[in-house]
Amino acid sequence: MRPSHRQPAQLRPVRITRRYTRHAEGSVLVEFGDTKVICTASVEETVPPFLKGKGQGWVTAEYGMLPRSTNSRMRRESAQGKQSGRTQEIQRLIGRSLRAVVDLAALGERQIVIDCDVIQADGGTRTASITGAFVALVDAVNGLIAAGKLGASPIRDHVAAVSVGVFRGEPVLDLDYPEDSDCDTDMNVVMTGAGRFVEIQGTAEGEAFSRDEMNALLDLAEAGIAQLISLQKQALAT
Amino acid sequence: MRPSHRQPAQLRPVRITRRYTRHAEGSVLVEFGDTKVICTASVEETVPPFLKGKGQGWVTAEYGMLPRSTNSRMRRESAQGKQSGRTQEIQRLIGRSLRAVVDLAALGERQIVIDCDVIQADGGTRTASITGAFVALVDAVNGLIAAGKLGASPIRDHVAAVSVGVFRGEPVLDLDYPEDSDCDTDMNVVMTGAGRFVEIQGTAEGEAFSRDEMNALLDLAEAGIAQLISLQKQALAT
């Protein structure tokens, strides 16, 4: 029995709200149950130094949590003077996941910076971030097309992400915090609309896991991500 | 004529939403027009080292802006490895303003940390922060009373803040960003429910200002803060 009374293969209620704040070229509030993340996409007409003059663009991401998005207050990273290893891992993952579906040459010499800021956390912040960030990215790209700066979209496919894990011996989809903090195996899966894998990161928090368990987890993830991509499409259609 | 078509003495629409996120002991979304700040109050049963064993509590504040809360993206302070001078000034101001109405000895040896995070900026983020933070602080203190940890409230009075300034020659209340970035004088005023001053910070951005102008600005601020405190009381009554 899951603490939330969900079925093993059941996502939390997912909401994707576009145009959430007014300044960014793309601005999305994504909610996976009580996990809430603001994802903005900012278009900059420059590229990082290592890409200067190479005729291609870049998509990158930064991630943060409000200090009291969590159950007990975390120290503010700007006050500590550095980002934690966990923060850096997550923002690198978000950036790689989005770049996997973007034709960077077709984007032209410009950069899109995605900011994912968690305002309330209940597990799965990185997968919610990727899922919401994709929608913000589409909005920013559509703005470039509408402004005549791009002729066609450089985005080749959808991308979304979900966590899966073995909780009390059973594979389950979309872990919330009570499950995440008490599971044996935790896996984050990022997939495209075509059903191919972009990232798989599985960790045995307690017992190491078998090949059979991994296969069961991937089955759950595939089905969950298909639903998430369907929700992205609905959000983008409105 | 103000860009927003407001009267000189007219506040923007102000909304104070309590219980905005679920983990913090106090959590408020405060909106001054398009300026939106999440203010949370976190109770910690320790005090900073300089107060250890002195039999009194502490109230402090931290402030941040989401990178794309503004019109063009700002660099993330955690990625830069330090907080800007402006950020430090603002968080010191918020902390002093709140401490001015708290009996720190009556609070006991505990600390309340206020986090003010701007999710959308349109001028006046520091005054909105103080106004919202006070409500979050009251909620956190009431939780301590409800839990039997405090017998009576150590909060002695309300505190709220507003900006005033000389815009195109005319003193106006509650500057939004178009006014703030184009005014001659900008003043932030913090007052108590009893109508006394906690902080006055006036700066001549362009021309230096006269004593008469300052008096006109203070008149506007007094009236505006009285309205804000009335809105705080309404919010706390629901």
Add this chain to the structure above:
Amino acid sequence: MRPSHRQPAQLRPVRITRRYTRHAEGSVLVEFGDTKVICTASVEETVPPFLKGKGQGWVTAEYGMLPRSTNSRMRRESAQGKQSGRTQEIQRLIGRSLRAVVDLAALGERQIVIDCDVIQADGGTRTASITGAFVALVDAVNGLIAAGKLGASPIRDHVAAVSVGVFRGEPVLDLDYPEDSDCDTDMNVVMTGAGRFVEIQGTAEGEAFSRDEMNALLDLAEAGIAQLISLQKQALAT
């Protein structure tokens, strides 16, 4: 009765010594009683990046205290790896105050950097810094004129600063450390030679203050700053 036996409206003995060190384009030792600050003005023939190519100059300030300028030794900021929030607030205040009386376009594309270093502290270091820094700035500008690099001075007026406060119920001028650390209200006022306000920063350290108290403090400040500007003029005349 003030600890120093001064009258409420009486400044400490103020001395302004020009050409105090030999390398800087302007070098002033300013003394407000036992508060002693070295203010140097350095001319640099470049501007900060945000002003490149805009046809105007810049005036900025940095502030520091020798570790044992104070009663108990402070940690050295360079050893700690960062400047405190207080230091940043003060150096931003000094810079804004000086820029308020300089025609930056007339200065041309160059920067004048003011360094204010406190060698002995007894309260009022920021107001002494502003008062002395102005004289160093004038010397540096006069050097540019003498060298034929500027045709006329871009300095439009004098600027000076003083602190005022409510000490044991009475408004007093130019707080020394024993007063500053034990007063209810502390206000720093920056004014021009024309008697207009550049900055007002008032803080209720203990009880919030009334409008009447504020008016009494401003009266003291106006008179005190007029004397300081007169002393600046004497110093510059020698």
Add this chain to the structure above:
Amino acid sequence: MRPSHRQPAQLRPVRITRRYTRHAEGSVLVEFGDTKVICTASVEETVPPFLKGKGQGWVTAEYGMLPRSTNSRMRRESAQGKQSGRTQEIQRLIGRSLRAVVDLAALGERQIVIDCDVIQADGGTRTASITGAFVALVDAVNGLIAAGKLGASPIRDHVAAVSVGVFRGEPVLDLDYPEDSDCDTDMNVVMTGAGRFVEIQGTAEGEAFSRDEMNALLDLAEAGIAQLISLQKQALAT
């Protein structure tokens, strides 16, 4: 055809040299072909603050590369003032992988710190690090047993790691640098002696990968890790 002329399922020559340097409780030079990493294990009779008094131990890891371990010189992280996100990801991975096979309660209140320093890099530094670090850890634990500080070993199983990837359309084992920098999918797999998974981190560097490709990669990894664990056993037997 692989640049190294290896078969798809062929490891590079692997060497594990124990007692490589003389000060550490465990010191191993691990070589996967031209990739060479010094792994030391240091026993400290304290635990990190978050474990004080909890009656358990800790195993953690740090990772670094000599600036010229790579083809072009990298900036030294100590001179830059921070560790890169990649470095932090890797050292967190090494630590988690080792803790997965250690009974931390049985270790007692002490910490074993693993340092993995790459002196020459040719791809696969993180998997070589894990494989070598395990041997250094065993040596350190055996030293504790020999000294009478531990009655039995808290190490429950072997752990080793290898990279696999899709290079020019073909799944291959143990990528060297020319393969790693030109492959479509790169996966790092960490497994126990019992053939269970501790970590799987797969990334689509170019095209997203299918479930079939992933299965082929895991088959290669399982076989490769079995060989590596056999080599660990040989090394520990001498």
Add this chain to the structure above:
Amino acid sequence: MRPSHRQPAQLRPVRITRRYTRHAEGSVLVEFGDTKVICTASVEETVPPFLKGKGQGWVTAEYGMLPRSTNSRMRRESAQGKQSGRTQEIQRLIGRSLRAVVDLAALGERQIVIDCDVIQADGGTRTASITGAFVALVDAVNGLIAAGKLGASPIRDHVAAVSVGVFRGEPVLDLDYPEDSDCDTDMNVVMTGAGRFVEIQGTAEGEAFSRDEMNALLDLAEAGIAQLISLQKQALAT
């Protein structure tokens, strides 16, 4: 011919002014010609962590330069966020030099922190710092004796320092900046009142130097330091 027209074995005019600022337990302005350094000694009734409970004291030093103590403005180290390698070298040298003449066990479990801050630089700031710091240290120790906290002085001998170098082929004493920036060999020598060496740091800036040259430099240094120690004694006698 030296730029200053001094004889090869001639010191610059040296002045040692005690009680220069009022807060520190020892406060000295030391001048070697145009080089001016404020040296303060602060007594702290604690020791650094590595000495806790070892029954001995510590003497340490910090060094800084005002940004415009030099001919062109240097960046402020606190604003840069770190001390330069040169600064750290110098402060370590000052600390070692002073500790060489102090019986740390006799000092008791307390620390004396020496701050050497250069307000005007013309070469030889580190040797002037050592020479002045010794006098400040004596004053601080005498204060401890006067307060009954120490029965006898733990200072065993005088210590002073001077630079020597080969300028245009000739060994000279006490290099000023024009000599220092254009000499072949630069050597800093620290000696005791008994004429023994505490530190010798010689560097060939241009041509490597011979044993004969080194001997000539040491002869100059011995004579110069004897004079400096005589001046310390005069200063302490007044």
Add this chain to the structure above:
Amino acid sequence: MRPSHRQPAQLRPVRITRRYTRHAEGSVLVEFGDTKVICTASVEETVPPFLKGKGQGWVTAEYGMLPRSTNSRMRRESAQGKQSGRTQEIQRLIGRSLRAVVDLAALGERQIVIDCDVIQADGGTRTASITGAFVALVDAVNGLIAAGKLGASPIRDHVAAVSVGVFRGEPVLDLDYPEDSDCDTDMNVVMTGAGRFVEIQGTAEGEAFSRDEMNALLDLAEAGIAQLISLQKQALAT
């Protein structure tokens, strides 16, 4: 009697292994007994900003120790976020020593960066580093000549270094760690093949030293360095 049973004037066994790692233009493992340092030379076709366009090259050095190169584990400098004062002193010394024998104008506008990384420490790491770094530098320069980028070598002479000290009253050559940590005087000497001095850094760790002791130490150093330079020549001849 020395702990190692060496004669006072006897070096430890010294080995210089060229081509130790494969990527760097020069790569040397230098061993002074149990002290082992990897020295690499990296050629970069740029110069530091302060030399841009001046028609000369640069040689600089960085130094590090693996955390467990020492008897008890040191904190990793990259994890601490800064290099210690000791590290900076040593890398500055290595750089100066090498530049003393290089004609920087003849090197052309390029930089050679020397990295000295201690993998096992037993005293004398800085002198071993200089001695090994010189050989790596020669290899890198010879590579430039072989590639036709330099017509002749800009290296004018050999340079090598050794430590000497007064151990239990007797002057001895090439201190190992047990001697280094228990000696009265410790001196590092850097000399050229022509027998001239590049650097002398002598420190009285315990008792200050006499001129006679210094002369005895320099005699030992001269003889020791002559042997080291002979070993450099042998290594370069193979």
